[in-house]
Amino acid sequence: MSNETSRWAAAIRNSSKPAYVALADALAADIQSGQLAALQRLPTLRSLAGALDLNFSTVARGYAEAQRRGLIDSRAGSGSFVRETLSSGPVRRSPPAGIIDMTMNMPPEPRDPALLQRLRDGFASLAADGDPWSMLRYQEFGGMPEDREAGARWLSRHVPGVDGSRVLVCPGAQGALLALFALLARPGDSIACEAVTYPGIKGLAAQLGIRLAGLPADDAGIDPEAFGALCAADLPKALYLNPTLNNPTTAVMSPERREAVAEIARRYNVPIIEDDPYACLPQQRSVALAALAPELTFHVTGFSKCLGAGMRIGYVSLPSARYAARLSAIMRTTTVMAPPPLVRLATRWIDDGTVRAMTLAIREESRARQRIAVQVLRRADYFTKPEAFHLWLAVPAPWTRIEFATHLRAHGVGVVVSDTFTVSGAAPEAVRVCLGGPADRDGCRHTLEIIEDAIEQAPAVMSRVM
Template sequence: MDSLSHHWLKRLTDSRKPAYLVIPDLIEEDLASGRLRPRDRLPGLRDLAAALQLNYTTVARAYAEARKRGLLDARAGSGTFVRGRTQTLPLAGGSSVEMSMNMPPEPPELAARLSESAASLFAHADPYRLLRYQDFGGTPDDRAAGRTWLKERLPHCADDTVLVCPGIHSALVALVSQLARRSETICLDTLAYPGIKAIASQLGVRLQPLPRDDEGPLPHAFEALCKSEKPGAFYCNPTLQNPSTLTLSGQRREALADVALRYSVPIIEDDAYGWLPTSKPVALAALAPELTYHVTGFSKTLGAGLRVAYLRAPTARQTQRIAGALRATTVMPSPFTVMLATQWVNDGTAREMLDAIRVEANARQAIAAQELAELRYDAHVDGFHLWLPVPAQCNWSAPELALQLRNQGVGVVAGAAFSTDGNPPNAIRVCLGGPQDRDDCRDALQRVAETLNDPHHLHMPMM
């Protein structure tokens, strides 16, 4: 625990938040990064207070907050143990249904097209090319395919500003490492992709949440931060946001881009879901091209295993800087998956599969509308996840509900995983892409509805 205590002490010193809220955040971040694992034992209150130079009451309050978020278990006579997030459940087999991983649903035709394309690639490609180092950032053909894909949303995308990356997450690692030094700030929504939290923690970058309303981060809060402490970047997941499903309006995008332009703050536009809606809003990179690093990919539109992303940087020089950071952290994308992505873009398969996945998502959203008709939740017809507030009458926290649902054979994620301000909403994210077929999806959603509409039968008497 010595190295962990040292890490926590530094973060506590750097943070402006109360210590009792920072410690649960650190537990959650260290779970995501692997520093902590479920069932790890944490120090006693007095020991941790001494190690962190805090008083006993503050640490006791921090542990209570962490238990409220579902991160810790306290066992009388045994100590305090890390609980961790809801465990991942198998995709198929038994009665377990995976609804915690946000992956595209798999239409029946996908497997056949993948088999055909793979066979064609192996039949015609130089096999040694698949085993050798590749041009970093993609061959000219790979980059050309990336530009072809991007130009629907970024018609003025230049040839020398596109990189091919091994997934969006790796692109975000490179971007954060280049745009913010250790202890510097990146600002973002109060709800965000858990990966950006883990990346910032690993790199020692502070995340500054911006207050939000029903339309997303508030532009005046962004401007106030720019005046008091210019952030290294503004991170935004503007379309079908993970987890809230919110899509920023054109007006809100323009207002946020205007602030960024006036204060010269780079924008990281994580457009993982931007190709899903049939009606696509304007990209931030189109509103502020000289500041925006736009990244999208296929893991959230075609399949989680197709880890190919396209990153568009503002200038050729900045593209090369990011290429250097990517080379240092990931070396190169897998040659086979990049060749597959390039073939699919060029022969139209990528668009056909995207259309098929959208049809499947529409069908699963229709099932959700039927099975969850009595519950309030947020969703988008072309997306494949839901954001479901826990009804007040349940008297459960979101982590408790997630645990109850896991016991019912359904994996979901509690809101604490996405919170950046230490005040997680009492809500869960439910993903529709994990169930193997529509019947599995309906069955799982029925279990969610039954649990929420009649929670009392699940409470077992104490023995």
């Protein structure tokens, strides 16, 4: 039985709804979490009926219900597929009624009145600008010079010496990653990455026909020797890394590993995509790979982790200005441009210190929620860092990750299973828990108590199925 059918079987067993509705719900959950990508082929009705131990007509009704909801398409002679218009990776959304959403890795929202007023003032300032048409026109692709310079000022905290000529403004970090994958690789090429990594790149690679080569990693980052061996045997077109507070494992790449990986990349001339949206959160900064191998590294960051996911503004620092025109052309084709009102707001908030103030507030709120996790999750085995707003929870036997996540969802808590993040090898028995999902600390504590209760009990005791 595949990972997908195992999840669906567990979801159906633990649901009080008719089996065909529970199947459609399971498909919806996998599509929303990114575990099913756009255009992914689904099992045939007959094979799925056998795997789930359901009759053919029940599975057919489940697929029909999923098609009615706009989740899948079925074509005679071709089978059933996830709809092309759906996102291939997780997107921020309002949680289903009754569900405390700890699936999306969004920052906690500080409630400091002075800080909230700064945000309101920033939005109000857009309305007060003299020429609204200036925010409704096409802008220079890659950003206006003043906005690129503002991005360089923000990036300079982590990438010393960067200037506006080497910075492009993007519609979020994901837009930058899409453009970089398209720039550096072609269909059939490979890009190396952590074996357990940010799921957004899995969707990008699938859409572009790029192979991902997963590298073993631990709490200090990827294994440099494994990277070197891969380069010698099957040279990748690029190396993608999420080196600081890795999503999902929270690993922070050590200085020694960063230096070793930079040296290997230089030896084999492998470009590095440094996806570092969490770099602003730790008080103790790590040296960016862009500082160690500036001639090879594309450093990507954005505001979704230090302001909020709705602030879809990102920046990419280029190895040299000569890449600007090529990358701008790709972004013009794929995403056109970043929204001008948000770009203007981002520049204003960089210059007046609002981004910095928000980052510090999110850091402190994350620390507070991590302290709650230490108090509540006394029996849990998990990995995290003091300033991270997520944790990587090992699922204890006899639970499986699928049963554990399904059980939590039945009790109103959404988490993400490791399959979503796994590029190569067997998916570990683990789930990612986002501490930023609950609205406040009391909600965070309550949700973690539900998780701790599940850890203390065996699946047979907790099962709702008689």
